[in-house]
Amino acid sequence: MDNQELYKDYGLNIPEVTSNTKRIVVIGGGFGGINLIKKLPKDKFQIVLFDKHNYHTFVPLLYQVATCALEAPSIADATRGMFHKRSDVFFRSIKVLQIDADAQEVKTQLGNLYYDYLVIATGSKPNFFGNRNIEKYAFPLKTLPQAVAIRSRVLQNLEKATFSTSEEEKKRFMSFVIVGGGPTGVEVAGAIAELRRCILPKDYKDLNFKMMKIKIVEGNERLLKSMTEKASDNALKTLKKMGVEIHFHTLVSDFDGKTISYKNNDDREPCGMLIWGAGVSGILIEGLKEESTAHNLYKVDGHCLINGYTNIFAIGDVAWFQDERYEKGLPGVAQTAIQQGAYLAKMLEKITKDTETKTLEEKIFRYGRFQYKDKGSLATIGKNKAVADLPKNIHLSGFPAWFIWVGVHLYALNSLRNRLTTFLSWSLNYFKYENKVRLIITPNIEEGNIREKEFMSTNETGI
Numbered sequence: 001m002d003n004q005e006l007y008k009d010y011g012l013n014i015p016e017v018t019s020n021t022k023r024i025v026v027i028g029g030g031f032g033g034i035n036l037i038k039k040l041p042k043d044k045f046q047i048v049l050f051d052k053h054n055y056h057t058f059v060p061l062l063y064q065v066a067t068c069a070l071e072a073p074s075i076a077d078a079t080r081g082m083f084h085k086r087s088d089v090f091f092r093s094i095k096v097l098q099i100d101a102d103a104q105e106v107k108t109q110l111g112n113l114y115y116d117y118l119v120i121a122t123g124s125k126p127n128f129f130g131n132r133n134i135e136k137y138a139f140p141l142k143t144l145p146q147a148v149a150i151r152s153r154v155l156q157n158l159e160k161a162t163f164s165t166s167e168e169e170k171k172r173f174m175s176f177v178i179v180g181g182g183p184t185g186v187e188v189a190g191a192i193a194e195l196r197r198c199i200l201p202k203d204y205k206d207l208n209f210k211m212m213k214i215k216i217v218e219g220n221e222r223l224l225k226s227m228t229e230k231a232s233d234n235a236l237k238t239l240k241k242m243g244v245e246i247h248f249h250t251l252v253s254d255f256d257g258k259t260i261s262y263k264n265n266d267d268r269e270p271c272g273m274l275i276w277g278a279g280v281s282g283i284l285i286e287g288l289k290e291e292s293t294a295h296n297l298y299k300v301d302g303h304c305l306i307n308g309y310t311n312i313f314a315i316g317d318v319a320w321f322q323d324e325r326y327e328k329g330l331p332g333v334a335q336t337a338i339q340q341g342a343y344l345a346k347m348l349e350k351i352t353k354d355t356e357t358k359t360l361e362e363k364i365f366r367y368g369r370f371q372y373k374d375k376g377s378l379a380t381i382g383k384n385k386a387v388a389d390l391p392k393n394i395h396l397s398g399f400p401a402w403f404i405w406v407g408v409h410l411y412a413l414n415s416l417r418n419r420l421t422t423f424l425s426w427s428l429n430y431f432k433y434e435n436k437v438r439l440i441i442t443p444n445i446e447e448g449n450i451r452e453k454e455f456m457s458t459n460e461t462g463i
Helices: 031-039 060-064 132-137 144-163 167-173 185-202 231-241 334-353 362-364 399-412 417-432 449-456
Strands: 022-027 043-048 055-057 077-078 089-093 096-100 105-106 112-114 117-120 122-126 174-177 211-217 243-248 254-257 259-262 265-270 274-276 280-282 298-299 313-314 377-382 385-390 392-396
Touching: 031 043, 031 117, 031 334, 043 112, 055 144, 060 144, 060 185, 060 399, 077 417, 105 399, 132 254, 132 274, 144 185, 144 334, 167 174, 167 265, 174 185, 185 211, 185 231, 185 377, 231 243, 231 377, 231 385, 231 392, 280 298, 334 362, 385 399, 392 399, 399 449
Parallel strands: 022 043, 022 117, 043 089, 117 313, 174 211, 174 274, 211 243
Antiparallel strands: 055 077, 096 105, 105 112, 122 280, 254 259, 259 265, 377 385, 385 392
8 A cells, every 4th residue: 555545534634744754643632642742853753643622631730620729721721732833743632432553543533544653642530440329429530620520519519508407418518528548639638628727617607617527538558658658647647637537448339429338337428529539540442452451551561562562652641561660550640651751752753763773663672661760759738738759768748848849830830821820829829818719610410410420521432
């Protein structure tokens, strides 16, 4: 088949490439995909990015949107705007349905597209471990719509509590259970506790906030399992001082939207909202071999190649890479995706320039393996409250850790607009305890309403 036939457009309106140019298709506009494209040299490839959303989300600050500290646009950027100076990048806001590895094609809702190199950077989605009730009624926090939905539901519950004449009903509406004691659970619990202490009593003067319960449920023996025990202990002490209940070795067995139950316990307790942060699984796309996956992720080697393929790569949360340093795989954090994106960009540039080596597989294996550089871990719990594990075995807590957290996140935001709006919001919140973004902008819907789940859903095939 000649070059013109291979690159023929089938409905996506992507131009053909020149005879000396290779096409890189990237599925997913998260940290990995975006950083890969930014690091690729200009005008050396034709780059096509697919994502069903037309924006990139700064995921580490989702919890601040969910807890009224930031507006959604403060942590999101239009994908097209990131690359408007690059004529070699084409973005299509569309869902990818399948990969045909034999034909080297990506199948979408509007047509198929041929690739020379395919990079899967689809990220992860909530894992409810097969529990249908929890999947139906719980609120995950992985996307911007989900963060807005959580914020709206927290406020909706408080509005309902003001109407209730029953003390038991008030307590239920004001009961928030967070499943998972990782960074998401710790940060959400701390942020809601600060709302309870500083903001909400001013808005809801007719509610008794001593009734409001915030609880973290964790299946392991400590919080922040991915961080050091010192960081975990500091986070535990801080949260307890803030009035957050913490239960270890506890697993949720059921939630019906109104009551929650735990394994090995038949009792049910009232619960107005369940926020789910207990686990994730990769967003896989149909078409690749079964042996290329493990733990609902794509198995990759030291060159980010998916097992069994020579031109299909996976990076970020959807990739499973294991070595002697990381027996349980690389950390599922933004830095992993960013570093893999940068590594893969350099490798693709190098192997394209290599005219001496005959096969693609040989070109790839001449290039050095990916080496993850651990730059440390941070988790914030509230104003002047954070924990940090830094290189060279440095551990910080309190204001120093919080100050570093603020600086790192401001620097890492994608645009000047994001940095300025976030800094302004944080400054107002810090000095005046404002948290102005207390808006209910999703429909006032009852528990389990299918329209809400459509708005929040990430459990779709494709990206």
